[in-house]
Amino acid sequence: MNITLSWDLFVLVFFVVIVAYSFIIGRDNTLKVILGTYVAALAADAAGNLFAHYFMGAPLFTDIVRLAELGNDAEVVVFTKVMIFVVLVILFAVKGAFTVETDEGGSPVIKMVLSVFYAVMSAGLIISVILVFVSGIDFVGGGNDQTTTTALFTISNKSAIIKAMLDYTYIWFSLPALAFLIHSLQTPKE
DSSP: OOOOOOHHHHHHHHHHHHHHHHHHHOHHHHHHHHHHHHHHHHHHHHHHHHHHHHHTTOHHHHHHHHHHTOOOHHHHHHHHHHHHHHHHHHHHHHHOSOOOOOOOOSOHHHHHHHHHHHHHHHHHHHHHHHHHHHHTOOSSSOOOOHHHHHHHHHHHHHOHHHHHHHHTHHHHHHHHHHHHHHHHHHSOOO
């Protein structure tokens, strides 16, 4: 069996892992992950920009990047943002000081459909945030780095899944929040 590693395979495996994890933690905790993802995306973007502002161009930072062969400064900032994002999502999911409780009424089929829907939305949101960071676009400040954008464009030309994720980023960003809001409005309060 000849398996060819590709960006499509990587994204698909990452997507399936997030969906599987969502089933393990349940619908309420998946909603907690979705809400934590929004907060983590903004916080990681801002923290990465602060990192870039204070450390890029500093002689010690430049020497570390060169010695560690980490790439250029923009790549280090992207890597920093992604790492901060991942750590914050994990911390919000495990230790976030908020809870989400949805109504447990309704048929088992509806519960399963909602669980699948939120699992897919969580995976799409997390992957979209990472792709936005890799593209060099900022949530806070609106900056755009041509080097990382070109790299992402090259990858998206080779990957139909990444191209689709990028083409529908606005949907991946808005749909989880809108679905959660609609679900919340439909749930009777006690």
